[in-house]
Amino acid sequence: MAKVLVVDDEPNIVLSLEFLMQQAGFEVVTAEDGESALTRVAEAPPDLVLLDISLPGISGFDVLERLRANPTLTRLPIIMLTAHGREVEREKGLALGADDYITKPFSTQALVDKVKTLLDESAA
Amino acid sequence: MSPPVGPPRRQHLIGAWLLLSGLSLFGGAFLALWLESRLAPAGAERIALWGGCLVGAGLLFLLGLLLERRLFAPLRHLQVQIARMVASPDARDDYRPEGWLSGLGPDLLRLREHWRQDRSQLAGAHAAGARGAARIRQELEALLQVLDTPLLLCDRHRRLLLFNQAAEALFSEHPGFGLGKRLEGLFDLASLSEALDRLPADGTSRELLVPLKDRWLHGCLRRVPNSDHETLITLTDSTAAWHCEMDTRVRLTECLTAVRRHGAGLSSAAEALGHLHSSTHATNRATNRATGHKHDQETQLPAAPSIPSHEALPAASLGSREAPLSSRLADIIDEESQGLGQAIDQLGKSLEALQRQGERLAPLWSNDLWQALNDHLAGSSLVLTPIGMPAWFKADAPALLVMLEALTSRLGELAEVRHLDAEVCLGNRRVYLDLIWLGTPMTQHQLAGWKALRLDALPLSPRIEDLLHQHDSDLWSLQDPDGRHARLRCPLPAVERVGAPLTRPSPRPEFHDFGIADLPPPEAELAACPLAQLEVVAFDTETTGLALRQDDRVISIGACRIVNGRLLADDTFDVRVDPGRPIPPASTAIHGLTDSDVLGAPPLSQALPRFRDYLGDAVILAHNAAFDLLALQSPGAEVALNMPVLDTLLLSRALDPSLDGHDLDSLADRYALSFAEGTRHTALGDARVTAELWLAMRTRLEARGVQTLADALALQSSAFDHQDASA
Numbered sequence: 001m002a003k004v005l006v007v008d009d010e011p012n013i014v015l016s017l018e019f020l021m022q023q024a025g026f027e028v029v030t031a032e033d034g035e036s037a038l039t040r041v042a043e044a045p046p047d048l049v050l051l052d053i054s055l056p057g058i059s060g061f062d063v064l065e066r067l068r069a070n071p072t073l074t075r076l077p078i079i080m081l082t083a084h085g086r087e088v089e090r091e092k093g094l095a096l097g098a099d100d101y102i103t104k105p106f107s108t109q110a111l112v113d114k115v116k117t118l119l120d121e122s123a124a
Numbered sequence: 125m126s127p128p129v130g131p132p133r134r135q136h137l138i139g140a141w142l143l144l145s146g147l148s149l150f151g152g153a154f155l156a157l158w159l160e161s162r163l164a165p166a167g168a169e170r171i172a173l174w175g176g177c178l179v180g181a182g183l184l185f186l187l188g189l190l191l192e193r194r195l196f197a198p199l200r201h202l203q204v205q206i207a208r209m210v211a212s213p214d215a216r217d218d219y220r221p222e223g224w225l226s227g228l229g230p231d232l233l234r235l236r237e238h239w240r241q242d243r244s245q246l247a248g249a250h251a252a253g254a255r256g257a258a259r260i261r262q263e264l265e266a267l268l269q270v271l272d273t274p275l276l277l278c279d280r281h282r283r284l285l286l287f288n289q290a291a292e293a294l295f296s297e298h299p300g301f302g303l304g305k306r307l308e309g310l311f312d313l314a315s316l317s318e319a320l321d322r323l324p325a326d327g328t329s330r331e332l333l334v335p336l337k338d339r340w341l342h343g344c345l346r347r348v349p350n351s352d353h354e355t356l357i358t359l360t361d362s363t364a365a366w367h368c369e370m371d372t373r374v375r376l377t378e379c380l381t382a383v384r385r386h387g388a389g390l391s392s393a394a395e396a397l398g399h400l401h402s403s404t405h406a407t408n409r410a411t412n413r414a415t416g417h418k419h420d421q422e423t424q425l426p427a428a429p430s431i432p433s434h435e436a437l438p439a440a441s442l443g444s445r446e447a448p449l450s451s452r453l454a455d456i457i458d459e460e461s462q463g464l465g466q467a468i469d470q471l472g473k474s475l476e477a478l479q480r481q482g483e484r485l486a487p488l489w490s491n492d493l494w495q496a497l498n499d500h501l502a503g504s505s506l507v508l509t510p511i512g513m514p515a516w517f518k519a520d521a522p523a524l525l526v527m528l529e530a531l532t533s534r535l536g537e538l539a540e541v542r543h544l545d546a547e548v549c550l551g552n553r554r555v556y557l558d559l560i561w562l563g564t565p566m567t568q569h570q571l572a573g574w575k576a577l578r579l580d581a582l583p584l585s586p587r588i589e590d591l592l593h594q595h596d597s598d599l600w601s602l603q604d605p606d607g608r609h610a611r612l613r614c615p616l617p618a619v620e621r622v623g624a625p626l627t628r629p630s631p632r633p634e635f636h637d638f639g640i641a642d643l644p645p646p647e648a649e650l651a652a653c654p655l656a657q658l659e660v661v662a663f664d665t666e667t668t669g670l671a672l673r674q675d676d677r678v679i680s681i682g683a684c685r686i687v688n689g690r691l692l693a694d695d696t697f698d699v700r701v702d703p704g705r706p707i708p709p710a711s712t713a714i715h716g717l718t719d720s721d722v723l724g725a726p727p728l729s730q731a732l733p734r735f736r737d738y739l740g741d742a743v744i745l746a747h748n749a750a751f752d753l754l755a756l757q758s759p760g761a762e763v764a765l766n767m768p769v770l771d772t773l774l775l776s777r778a779l780d781p782s783l784d785g786h787d788l789d790s791l792a793d794r795y796a797l798s799f800a801e802g803t804r805h806t807a808l809g810d811a812r813v814t815a816e817l818w819l820a821m822r823t824r825l826e827a828r829g830v831q832t833l834a835d836a837l838a839l840q841s842s843a844f845d846h847q848d849a850s851a
Contacts, residue, residue, distance in 0.1 A: 010385060016392030023399050054381075061600075062568040083384040084377075085472040088554070088615050092600045095613075096568070103472075104388035105465035108395045 002119050003027045005046040007037040007063065008081065009055050017050070017108075024112045034058035038066060045073065048119055050111075051098075053082040053089065061096055068097040077118040081106070133782050137196060141188035148181035194223035200782065202228075207780065208794060209236065210827065211820045213243055215796040273358050274341075280353035282307040282320065294336075294359065302695065304659055304687040305740065307357075311336070315489035316343075320355060323347045333362070333486045333521045342486055362486070362522065373478075374590055380472055387468050391461035394454070401454050476596060485518035485595065487619045490548045490557070493525065497546075500529045506536040508559075512547040516619040517555035520594060524616075526581045527591045531599075532559060534574060535612060539563045547611075555618045558611040565601035565610040575599065650743070650768070651834040655822050658833055660686040660770065661697075661742040662815035663735075664807045665755045666715040668703050677703035678755045679722050680715070681735055682807030684815050685742065689822075691815050697738040698808045700725040715805045732756060732763045743833065745770045747788050747814045768833060771840055772817045778843035779824060788813060795820040 004026045008014050011032070018028045029046060031037035034055045041049070049067070053060035060080060067073050077100075080093040085103040093101045100114055156177035159165075165173050198221055208215055220229045268275065274291035278284050284305050287295075295301035300309030307316070311334050319330050329346040342362040348354040494510040501508065532544060545560040575589040592598055592614075601612050663683035669676035683697040700717070702725045712718050725731075735756075746752045749771040756765065776786045785794070788810065792799065797816050803809025830836050 010389060012389040013385075013392050016389070016396040019396045020392065020399065059568060059572055062572065065568045083381045083388065085380070085384055085469070086596065086598075087476060088596055088598050091551075091554075091615065092598050095600055095602060103469070104384045105391045105461070105468060106388065107462070107465070108392060 001025065001027045002047040003029060003044075004115065005029045005031060005037065005040055005049045007031045007034070007049065007055065007060070008052040009033060010052075013104075020108045020112070021115075024115075026115070032056075034060070034063045037063055041067065041073070041076075045076065047122070048077045048079070048115055050079050050081060050115075053080055053084065053093070061092065064093070064096050064098055075122060077122050079111075079114060079118065134196070134200065134784070137192065141185075141192070145181055145185040145188060148184045149178065152177040152179075152181045195225070198223040198225040202232075203780070204783065204794065205232075207824065208796065209239070210824055211794075212796040213240065273360065276307075276357040276359075277348070278307050278355050278357070282355075284310075285354065291359070294341075294361075298336075299737070303692070313492055315492050318489075319345055323355060325349075331486060333488050333492075333519075334359070362520075374593055376475060377593055380468070380475060384468055384472070387461065387464050391458075391465055394457040394461045397454050398458050401451055485520055485617060487516050488519045488521050488524075489516055490514045490555075493519075493521065493528075493557075494546050496521075496525055497528055497532065500525065501532065504533055504536070505542050506532060506544065507542065508532065508544050508546050510546045511560075512549070515548045515550060515555050517548070517557075518617045518619055520591075523579075523582055523586075523591050523594065526579050527588055528557075528559075528614075530577060530579060530588065531574065531612065531614075535559060535561065535566075538566070538570070539610075550618070551615065553618055554615045557614045557616060560604070560609050560611045562608060563610055565603050566612060568600070571599050571601065651832065651837075653833050654831055655825065655833065655836060656689045658686075659688075659740075659742040660745045660815070660818065661739050662686065662745040662811045662818065663697070663752065664746060664810035664814060665752045666717060666805070666807050667755050668705065668707050668711050670751075672751070672754050675705065677701075677705060678728055678731075679703045679707060679717055680807040681731060681756075682809070682811045683735070683738060684808065684811050686745075686815055686819070689819070691812070691819065696808060697735060699731050699734065701731045702727050728756070736763045736765065739765070739767065741767075743768045743770060745772065745814060745818055747771070747791075747810070747817070748773045768837060770818065770833075770836060772814055772821065774840040774843045775818075775821055775825070775836065778839045779821065779828075781843070788817075791817055 004021055006014055006017050006021070006028060007030075008017070009032050014030050014032070018030060021028045029040055029044075031040050034057050037049075037051070037055075040046070051060045051063060055063070060082075064078060064080070067076065067078065074097075078098050079100045079102060080098045081102050081104060082089055082093075083104045090101045090103075099118055102111060102114065156174045159173055159177070160170065163169075163173070201219070202221055202225060205219070205221075220226065221232055268286075268288040271288055272290055274294045275286075275288045276284060276291055277286040284301075284303055284307065287301075287303075292301075295310065298310060300306075307320075313334060315332060316334065319332050323330055323345055325347055327346050327349045329344045332343045332345060334341045334343045342360040344358045344360075346356050348356050491510060491514040494508060498508050535544065536542060539561045541561045541563065543561075547558045547560060549556040549558060575587065575592065577588050578585045579588065579591070586594075588599075595616055597615050599612060599614055601610060603610050661683050662685075663681065665678050665682075666680040667676050667678050678701045680700050681697065682699075685692050685695045687695075700722050702722050704727060707717060707719050707722070726734075744753075744765065744767055746769070749769050753765065753769065772788075772791065773786055776791055780786075785791075789804075791797075792813055795817060797813055797820065799809055799813055803812070825836060825839070830839055
């Protein structure tokens with residue numbers, strides 16, 4: 001079973017996402033800020049990361065950059081989640097190495113589809 | 125042009141007359157002596173013989189005297205009279221022709237009266253017309269002057285023809301501001317030249333951001349229809365009031381972010397609820413219906429392991445009684461949250477579009493920005509080199525400039541570099557401003573710290589992050605593919621109409637293909653300039669004495685300017701100069717300046733460059749220019765005054781070679797000009813009279829076919845040659 005790390009500081013969204021991802025058949029690990037996300041990844045690298053940009057402490061971009069700086073994680077699929085919805089943020093996220101970018105509010109079905117596609121690609 | 129013809133010079137005439145009289149006298153005396161030796165007459169015969177021989181000489185002498193008194197002197201007076209009538213027709217000190225010309229008196233009187241009558245009638249008609257025009261002009265001037273918008277009008281050569289009070293206030297300290305001065309002196313901008321070259325003829329405007337010291341002006345350029353390529357420029361100070369709008373935008377953006385977050389929570393929860401519903405429903409049905417379906421139950425349950433049974437059970441029991449209503453409500457929540465999501469997306473797009481089209485963001489030419497940034501960085505050791513293709517983009521230039529200044533100086537410190545490259549890359553609907561250095565990229569963590577910095581140089585001290593928001597922008601750092609360079613990237617909205625690189629060769633207007641090389645050089649253009657349109661600076665110097673080749677020096681330079689045939693009242697140059705030696709009392713007796721008057725004054729080496737700046741593109745005018753120019757070429761002052769020089773002394777000699785008295789006082793008297801009280805022998809006073817003398821002479825020059833600067837210089841040099849030949 002593929003393991004997905006959900007990083008978001010909104011407990012309401014984390015709860016819903018966790019349930020829905022489990023429904024879709026994934027193993028879900030959560031983190032509520034950037035530091036704990038990095039710790040989770042260090043403990044046991046997940047197969048995919050759903051990463052919110054606005055996090056307390058270090059930002060999602062910061063986490064993304066540090067993950068990508070680790071040579072063993074360069075192929076780890078990372079999907080950015082944001083409540084800003086600015087086109088320039090999308091560009092920035094992709095420039096810093098994110099694989100995809102989803103603006104809140106999002107359709108869970110679309111999110112699940114994206115996660116599945118990315119996992120298939122990284123497995124290939 | 126032939127040299128002017130007039131009566132022979134008085135000295136020549138008197139010389140010829142005395143010579144002839146002398147020759148006849150001696151000739152007569154020799155004849156008398158010879159006849160006496162041959163004939164040896166006596167008494168009355170001898171007296172008659174001498175008388176007969178000398179009578180010729182006597183007659184010649186008397187005739188000469190008669191001619192000078194009765195003809196030549198009156199002729200010269202008549203010449204002065206006519207010159208005065210032409211130069212200053214309304215001077216009243218008339219006198220009648222004398223001697224044999226006195227017969228001309230009534231005619232001359234009649235001629236003069238008619239001439240004055242015609243002039244006064246003409247002046248009357250002119251005044252009536254002028255009054256009407258003046259009234260309209262006054263109204264227009266009043267309108268212009270009360271207009272708050274700074275306004276400039278320039279001609280096809282980009283010389284300033286008109287400005288209003290608001291513009292004057294804006295440029296009050298600027299040395300490049302003044303009538304007749306070129307726009308390039310005011311704004312040294314490639315983009316301005318480019319925009320002026322491409323201005324449409326139909327009066328459609330072009331907009332441009334123009335830096336002026338610490339401010340940015342939003343300029344609107346348009347060609348004045350039906351004019352000779354005149355351009356009207358209106359300016360708005362865009363440094364003020366931008367923060368108000370920015371504030372609103374920031375709040376709107378923050379608000380939208382919150383709405384997005386809550387929307388996401390809502391829709392995810394709704395979807396989760398929907399799933400929960402369908403699964404518990406299925407479970408309920410399964411347990412309710414039969415006992416033989418354990419298999420189904422087992423496949424369903426692991427799917428929702430995290431749902432505690434105490435939460436599932438009430439829903440299940442609820443579902444058992446009111447399943448249709450609760451599932452309908454869940455559907456409604458799901459549906460509404462989806463609708464909410466779509467509306468939020470729409471709102472976000474609108475806000476982004478608003479940001480892009482924000483009127484605070486005006487088109488800006490990248491090279492202008494880099495140039496302004498380098499000017500701002502001039503105090504630090506950091507140098508920015510623009511590379512690649514320049515491009516247009518949209519920005520709130522003053523804010524962007526302050527932000528980039530803060531970023532570059534911090535980047536310089538952090539990366540320990542003194543040299544940064546600046547490049548503009550074109551993206552999709554965006555232009556990237558990249559700062560490039562030798563080293564590794566910055567981390568998001570470092571950038572987050574920078575983004576929180578407040579810029580105190582701007583109103584309301586916004587954070588860098590706020591400015592980035594205002595530009596719908598962000599910052600990130602990348603490693604170049606070469607692995608050695610890193611860049612800091614700041615995306616900005618592209619200007620739609622010039623999205624393609626501006627340097628792309630465009631179809632050239634015809635005048636670019638023909639002609640630039642065929643155009644007359646600027647010097648030739650000046651030479652062909654009509655005298656009436658010539659910009660002239662009249663100047664005069666006062667010195668410690670006349671021995672400039674020894675140790676006499678300049679103590680004062682005064683100058684005034686003639687533009688378009690008018691002596692400008694307050695556009696003057698009046699500077700005292702420290703001669704570096706005591707002023708002799710004999711010299712003080714002339715100009716009144718003492719050692720204490722020049723105490724603390726700059727030396728010539730400092731005063732001369734200022735004078736050169738004042739001259740600008742004007743032609744020099746002086747009375748006996750050779751002296752004043754020599755005075756300015758004293759040792760230690762290496763400033764070239766290489767423009768054409770007009771000399772009223774030489775011009776006057778060329779105009780009236782048969783008259784005596786070409787000094788400034790005589791000419792002022794001849795042309796009925798007066799010195800303002802106490803200004804004779806002050807540099808500025810003399811310069812002013814020289815300027816007025818030039819204006820009076822110009823009429824007479826034009827009457828003789830001397831129309832252009834080249835003509836005047838040729839005439840002047842003919843007088844110079846003449847003087848040399850006779851010296």
